[in-house]
Amino acid sequence: MAPIANIGHNAIHDCCGGLYLGRMSRHLLRYCVSGLAIVVGSGLAVAHHGTNVSYFQDQKIVLNGTVTEWAFVNPHPQLYFDAKNAQGQMEHWSAELLPTPLMMKNMSVGWTKKTIHPGDQIVLTCNPPRAAGAKACLAKELVVNGKSWPVVPGGIPTVTGGKQ
Amino acid sequence: MNRAALAGAFAAIVLSAQTKPDFDPRDLSGHWNRTSRYQTFSNVYSGQGPKDGTAEAPFTAAGKAKFDTNKPGYGPRAVPPAFGNDPMGTCDPLGIPRLLNTEVISPHQTMEIVQIPGRFIQFFEWHHDWREVFADGRALPKGDEVDATWNGTSVGHWDGNTFVVDSVGFDERTWLDKFGYPHSENMRLEERYRRIDKDTLELKMTLTDAEIYTRPWVSDTKIFKLDREKSKRWDEQIYCVPTEEYKFNQRVRDEAGGKSAGK
Numbered sequence: 001m002a003p004i005a006n007i008g009h010n011a012i013h014d015c016c017g018g019l020y021l022g023r024m025s026r027h028l029l030r031y032c033v034s035g036l037a038i039v040v041g042s043g044l045a046v047a048h049h050g051t052n053v054s055y056f057q058d059q060k061i062v063l064n065g066t067v068t069e070w071a072f073v074n075p076h077p078q079l080y081f082d083a084k085n086a087q088g089q090m091e092h093w094s095a096e097l098l099p100t101p102l103m104m105k106n107m108s109v110g111w112t113k114k115t116i117h118p119g120d121q122i123v124l125t126c127n128p129p130r131a132a133g134a135k136a137c138l139a140k141e142l143v144v145n146g147k148s149w150p151v152v153p154g155g156i157p158t159v160t161g162g163k164q
Numbered sequence: 165m166n167r168a169a170l171a172g173a174f175a176a177i178v179l180s181a182q183t184k185p186d187f188d189p190r191d192l193s194g195h196w197n198r199t200s201r202y203q204t205f206s207n208v209y210s211g212q213g214p215k216d217g218t219a220e221a222p223f224t225a226a227g228k229a230k231f232d233t234n235k236p237g238y239g240p241r242a243v244p245p246a247f248g249n250d251p252m253g254t255c256d257p258l259g260i261p262r263l264l265n266t267e268v269i270s271p272h273q274t275m276e277i278v279q280i281p282g283r284f285i286q287f288f289e290w291h292h293d294w295r296e297v298f299a300d301g302r303a304l305p306k307g308d309e310v311d312a313t314w315n316g317t318s319v320g321h322w323d324g325n326t327f328v329v330d331s332v333g334f335d336e337r338t339w340l341d342k343f344g345y346p347h348s349e350n351m352r353l354e355e356r357y358r359r360i361d362k363d364t365l366e367l368k369m370t371l372t373d374a375e376i377y378t379r380p381w382v383s384d385t386k387i388f389k390l391d392r393e394k395s396k397r398w399d400e401q402i403y404c405v406p407t408e409e410y411k412f413n414q415r416v417r418d419e420a421g422g423k424s425a426g427k
Contacts, residue, residue, distance in 0.1 A: 053237060054244040054420035073408045078416055094416045101289075101402050130244070131422025138420075 051076070051096060055127040055138040063093060063124045063137070067144075070116035074100045077111070079139065081122060093135045095126050097142075097151050111149075120144050187362035189325040192284070195276045195395060196365050196388035198268040203238075205265050205340040205371070207384045211240045221345060227376035234344030241344065245413070246421025250344070251337060253413065255404035257314035259338030260295060260331065261353060261369060263288045264386065266342045274394055284320050284327065291404045297329050307332040312349045314338060329355040340371075348375040363390045 065083035077097040082090050097103065103111045116122075122144050126137035139151045204210045207219050223231060235241070235248040245253050252258060258267055267290040268275045276287040282300035287293075299320040310317045310333040318331040331353045340347055351373040358366045369383040 051237060051245055051417055051420070053242040054246070054417065071408075071411075073412070074402055074404060075409075076412065076416075078412060080415070094419060096412075096416050096420075101400050104400055129420040129422075131420060134419050134422055136416050136420035 052138070054131070054136075055129055057127050057138070059128055060125055060140060061128045061137065063122075063126070065093060065122050065124065067116055067118055067120040067122055068092070069118060070113070072100065072111065072113040072115065076100060077103065079116065079122070079124070079142075081124070091135055093137065095124055095137050095139045097139045098153075102153070103151075115149070116144055121146075185362075187359065189359050190322065190327075191279070192277045192327060192357055192359055192365060193279050195274045195391040196268070197274060197391050198264075198386055198388050200385065200387040202384050202386075203266045203269065203341055204343055205261060205345055205369070205383050206381060208343075208345070209240060210238070210341075210343050211242070222378045222381055224374075224376060224378050227346060227373075230346040230376065231344060234339060234346060236339075236342055236344040239343040244421030244423075245417045246423035250342065251339065252342065252404070253409070253417075255291070255406045255409045256337065257291065257293060259314040259335060260316055260318075261355075261371070261383075262339055262341055263290070263293060263295070263315075264355075264367065264369075265340060265383075268388070274391060275388070276394075284329070289400070289402050292402070299327075304330045304332060307350055307352065312336065316353065323356075325358060327357040329353075329357070331355075346376055347371065347373050350375055364388070365390070 063081075063083045065081035067079065067081045069078075069080040071078040071080070077100055079095045079097065081093055081095075083093055085091050122142060124137070124139060124143075125141035126139045129136050142149045142151045202210070206221070208221050209219075221227075221231070233249075235243050236250050237243065237245045237248050237253070242248075263286075264275070267288065274289040278285045278287070282298065284297040284299050286295045286297070288295070293315070295315040295318070297318040297320040301321075302319055304319045305317060312333050312335045314335050316331040317333040318329050320327055320329045322328070332351075334347060334349060334351050334353070336347060336349045336351075338347070339345060351371055353372075354370045356368045360366050365388040367383075367386040367388065369386075370380050371377070371383075372380045
């Protein structure tokens with residue numbers, strides 16, 4: 001898997017500012033919003049109640065946003081947030097995380113209904129949706145108000161393994 | 165008794181103690197986590213890995229047609245949940261045998277067995293479901309004598325140290341597994357549970373459903389391991405809540421799949 005943790009803000013802005021745009025397919029470009037990067041690598045097949053097929057698991061985007069809602073419910077916690085696109089327009093996004101019981105059992109680092117609050121600033125790395133124009137993604141790495149939280153088995157901040 | 169006889173008696177006692185199982189093979193109680201790999205009913209290909217099963221389901225024409233109408237989110241026929249019809253996606257009960265085939269695995273892996281006089285009860289962590297097997301000597305009703313239910317109507321008996329569960333009367337809306345394998349209301353299921361050591365439970369199943377499968381279909385051997393720590397932890401309350409699931413579908417799954425009704 002690509003070392004997403006090594007991608008800094010410059011790379012993110014370079015991605016969306018044009019430095020790497022020539023290497024990216026038009027298909028990938030539509031996900032490149034402000035403060036967003038795309039990384040191509042190998043994904044993990046972790047149980048997602050059939051949802052994995054909805055996302056490009058070999059691609060990643062990075063979104064900077066402001067949380068509007070955190071739903072820590074079964075079968076998957078969901079994060080809703082606003083993020084600006086490349087044109088500076090605010091877009092509303094959603095992200096799903098690993099199965100809730102898995103997060104409770106295997107990543108008992110404090111995941112609760114109160115872990116994230118509206119207004120929190122996030123940097124979310126996620127697999128983009130296969131549907132054109134959709135604003136939903138599959139969370140892979142998450143930083144909330146500057147603190148990294150594990151969203152896949154393996155801990156903080158980068159994951160290299162998992163199982164179904 | 166001379167010294168040689170005493171030594172022999174002592175050796176016999178020691179040998180007896182060594183060969184006596186350190187568990188009761190007729191005690192199946194406890195929390196069990198499935199560890200065998202196949203999440204299908206049998207070892208059909210499910211796309212879960214390069215060494216995945218290769219057997220073919222013995223479909224009838226009607227069975228294959230029903231299989232084709234089921235749109236799972238997993239395996240080689242996976243479609244985005246936005247366009248699928250997995251009963252799990254709407255929090256419908258998963259039923260037997262799907263609860264055994266698919267869902268008793270991480271992250272909601274636990275099946276607890278409780279044995280009480282005349283009954284054998286299985287609790288499933290997913291959806292907080294449970295299933296009763298009557299083991300009081302009553303006969304299994306004929307399939308048309310009972311209404312179809314999610315988990316079927318079951319009776320059990322001991323065959324040596326194997327607990328045999330026979331069931332009829334299954335609601336045909338359930339799938340055998342998360343890959344969309346179907347059954348009809350006329351399915352008859354035999355489950356054979358055997359505790360093969362103090363930490364291991366084995367399950368083999370045979371389903372008979374002439375409408376869907378051309379012959380009795382035998383499962384692979386499901387292996388469960390005893391989770392001794394589970395009973396010491398707080399219940400995780402893994403319900404599937406329809407109102408929450410509906411919102412999740414509408415706001416995330418449908419959006420990701422290109423069928424969004426808005427967030």
